[in-house]
Amino acid sequence: MSINIVQAIILGLFASLSSMPGLGGTSIGNYTLGRPLVGGLICGIVLGDIPTGILVGCAMQVVYIALVTPGGTVSADVRAVSYIGIPLAMIALKSYGLDPASAEGTALATSFGTMVGTIGTVLFYGTATMNLVWQHMGWAWVDKREYDKLPLVDYVFPWISHICFSLIPTVAMCMAGEPVVNLIKEKLPMDGIPMKTLFTVGALLPCVGIAILLKQIVRNVLDFIPYLFGFTLAASMGINLVASTVVAGLFAILIFKLKMLELRKPAAASSSAAADNGWDDDEEDI
């Protein structure tokens, strides 16, 4: 599998649209096109192998399932993960002849993608810094009350930032990817320590993604129980993800009703105190 210039440019355009800050906007760009699962579909379509694209996308999605960027501090860049990492991982899988659905295939894809994603943070800082130029022009226009020019700053000029820091790097890295992958394959045998480490890291990395998410929802040790409950559903009971969500939904409804009951309790107590023996009357009615 190789990537030609037209394919690389299409991937570069998607890289410009996705990510934070992306030109597709936050909802469509960052949270749709930037997600590795969607990136996997698009790379699969562009490179002509949808199943491999999706499977590589899924593998990478676990690592970046909770990519929150509080205050703009990033530890990875989704445009690099989705539109440089996934195509390169697809090439690597084909080159090594690994099944993308196997644990080894997933591990290799994850290692490649995460490496690229981490390096990709450079692209984030590059775009954000170049945008300062447009914003500087924008403030000057605000001072001069030329408000009609403001949309240029928000919607048009950032394209220049993205051509420099999304399109060109994506095209360059996708085109250079194949020889690099082949070089690694030649120099590092799969049963050597470096490649064994690479595969092992690939299996361990998704734990970080999940842990970032848990950091958001676990306040005390008891909060681990829902997580471990879900883990048990899938690992011990073999229930699939869609079915697990249904089970989880039932618990969510129960918790919501309990919480609402808790809120109503003080109100109910005061009203029953006002009415003479209100509780007893209710019981007799039933």
Next chain:
Amino acid sequence: MAEKKLSKKALNSGFHRWYYGNLTCFSQEHMQTFGYLCSMLPLCKELYADDPDRMAESMDTYRTFFNTEPQLGAIIVGVTAGLEEARANGAEDVDSETINGLRAGLMGPIAGIGDSLVVGTVIPILLGIAMGMSGGGSPMGAIFYIIVWNLFAYFGMRFLYFKGYDMGTKAVEFLVGDIGNAIREAVTTLGGIVIGAVSASWISVKTSFALYNEAGEAYMVLQEKFDSVFPGMLTAIFVIFCWWLMAKKQLSPLKVMGLLVVIAFVGVLIGFFNPGLAY
């Protein structure tokens, strides 16, 4: 003077500009400020069409730094649209200071709720379900995610924006109030369970460590022992270990990743990990 009322067209334009442009011209220095400015532009133009000085005063208000979670933040933009309309009608208690005080006061809490609810829970749940539909490389899951998330985001943001415009700060009280809390707690539990299932289905940390007797037969395969205690135990241990490093030891995700590389390397050297591949 007739009461000024924002037209549906201007409000729609303001909303769409926020929906699309909240972060398109992001920089570390101003973050969402320009997105906000551009979103208020059609509204201010309509309200102050005949008064360039008041227009300038109003636009200057939105020069102040702004950053929040953009989806949930639509409610703040909606609230200020309502406030700007009140200011145009001469409400005495609404000036640049009150508007900016409100923006500054709301952007923190809304960012906190939005990051944990939208980015940290709703999106992972949708992705989890979508990954469950992607078995064998099927595009079903990705298509499901694209459709469901975008409908949710567009109509959710629209709802919040117009609720904010109609109800002002009362709309925000719903989000941070008791019912909002109950919904969040329920959704968080849902998210926790789904993420547990995602971990068990998509992460596989396994050890190759075994002890052999003199005949060369393995009499103690560690992975089997782990699985007999709790299937997938090693995966769960590693996830909780990473959580502990980040939540309790305050390590950054990048440092944790680096540490995992070291653990993997040492593990391979002592034979704890072995992917068992060869050409």
